[in-house]
Amino acid sequence: MVLILSLSLPPFSVVYGLSVSPIALVSFAGDDEYTPCCEFRPNITSNYSSFVLAVLIIIFLQLFFSYFKDLVGREVTVELKNDLAIRGTLHSVDQYLNIKLENTRVVDQDKYPHMLSVRNCFIRGSVVRYVQLPPDGVDVDLLHDATRREARGG
Amino acid sequence: MSWAGPEDIYLSTSLASYLDKKLLVLLRDGRKLMGILRSFDQFANAVLEGACERVIVGELYCDIPLGLYVIRGENVVLIGELDLEREELPPHMTCVSAAEIRRAQKAEREASDLKGTMRKRMEFLDLD
Numbered sequence: 001m002v003l004i005l006s007l008s009l010p011p012f013s014v015v016y017g018l019s020v021s022p023i024a025l026v027s028f029a030g031d032d033e034y035t036p037c038c039e040f041r042p043n044i045t046s047n048y049s050s051f052v053l054a055v056l057i058i059i060f061l062q063l064f065f066s067y068f069k070d071l072v073g074r075e076v077t078v079e080l081k082n083d084l085a086i087r088g089t090l091h092s093v094d095q096y097l098n099i100k101l102e103n104t105r106v107v108d109q110d111k112y113p114h115m116l117s118v119r120n121c122f123i124r125g126s127v128v129r130y131v132q133l134p135p136d137g138v139d140v141d142l143l144h145d146a147t148r149r150e151a152r153g154g
Numbered sequence: 155m156s157w158a159g160p161e162d163i164y165l166s167t168s169l170a171s172y173l174d175k176k177l178l179v180l181l182r183d184g185r186k187l188m189g190i191l192r193s194f195d196q197f198a199n200a201v202l203e204g205a206c207e208r209v210i211v212g213e214l215y216c217d218i219p220l221g222l223y224v225i226r227g228e229n230v231v232l233i234g235e236l237d238l239e240r241e242e243l244p245p246h247m248t249c250v251s252a253a254e255i256r257r258a259q260k261a262e263r264e265a266s267d268l269k270g271t272m273r274k275r276m277e278f279l280d281l282d
Contacts, residue, residue, distance in 0.1 A: 082184070082231060094167040098198070104234075114186050114210055117242045118178055118234035122169060124198050127182070127231045 055153075063150050067143065068093040068131075077107065077132040078123055084112060086121065097125035169194040172235060177202070180231040186210070188236070189223065198227035209255045211262055215247050216255035 072090050078099060079085045085108065088101030100122050106115045172191050179187045179202065186209075189202030205223040209216050236242060250258075 080231060082180075082182070084180075084232070086232075092167045098167045100167045113215075113244050113247060114178065114208055114242070115234065116244060117237045117240035119237045119240075121232050121234035122167065122172065122198075123232050124227070124230050126228070 063146060064097060065093065065095055066146075068097065068099075071133065071137060074134055074137055076101075076134070076137075078128055079130040079132065080123065080127050081129045082127070084115075086115075086123070088121070091120070094125075097128065099123045099125065099128065099131070169198070169200070169233065172233065176236050176238070178208075178232075178234045178236055179225060180234070181225070182229045182231055187220070187223065187225070188217070189220075191233075195227070198230045198233070200225045200227070200230065200233070209259065210243075210247075211255060211258040213247050214250045214255060214258055215243060216250050216252055218252050218255075 068090070072092060074090055075087065076090050077085055077087045078101065084106065086101060086104050086106055088104035091100040091102045093099055100120070102120050104119055104121055106112050106118075109116065169191065173194075175191060176188065177191050179189070179200065181187065185207055187202060187205050187207055189205035191200060192203050193201040202223045202225065205220040206217045207220055209218060
């Protein structure tokens with residue numbers, strides 16, 4: 001049995017079972033025979049760029065998901081790609097950045113009469129253009145640190 | 155995605171709280187469907203029972219019954235819970251028949267097309 005450790009994101013190496021970075025590749029032999037690490041190298045190099053792309057995507061999903069989780073309960077305005085802007089209390093968010101708002105009011109109510117009686121809504125993450133936050137909703141330094149940490153791969 | 159922590163289960167945005175409720179679903183092409191949510195999945199695919207399309211043109215509106223609908227999640231913009239205690243529409247709007255609303259829609263489309271062509275002609279002349 002060969003145990004491969006990686007210095008990149010733990011979930012990523014679990015999914016692919018391989019180390020992202022050839023430099024960080026370390027393998028331990030178990031009880032039985034030792035499999036040389038160079039066996040895995042051709043697989044890594046051929047998919048390396050797609051690995052890196054996937055890692056970057058995964059990093060950003062995690063960062064903003066965590067950030068929005070801390071914003072739950074705050075008043076936000078979500079502007080959608082169809083120009084509809086909805087103000088409401090952030091109830092919950094998920095990994096796809098789908099948003100659930102409570103106590104909603106549409107910003108330009110006269111233009112959207114059908115939304116008059118909607119007080120709670122679920123907004124699909126893919127249609128969000130902006131999420132407008134309260135000015136004190138962002139701790140910029142904390143976000144900078146988190147971004148630097150994520151970019152470093154830690 | 156496997157690395158959601160145990161506390162994330164409580165925070166995940168689930169449509170389960172909307173089951174068996176009358177909802178307004180906005181679609182990417184601008185349509186407004188209303189119906190009772192019977193089923194959903196992780197892509198926001200939805201099954202609406204007793205669905206009707208609410209067509210609104212200016213001050214006129216019409217509800218066109220559609221029956222049982224399965225909506226592909228990628229077309230969903232918003233799913234809103236309709237508050238039964240409030241009026242769904244402003245009181246000054248009048249309900250008309252399907253044929254009349256279709257005529258009104260066509261007229262609106264032609265007006266915006268005309269506006270588009272006039273603008274193109276002006277741009278061609280390059281007046282400013």
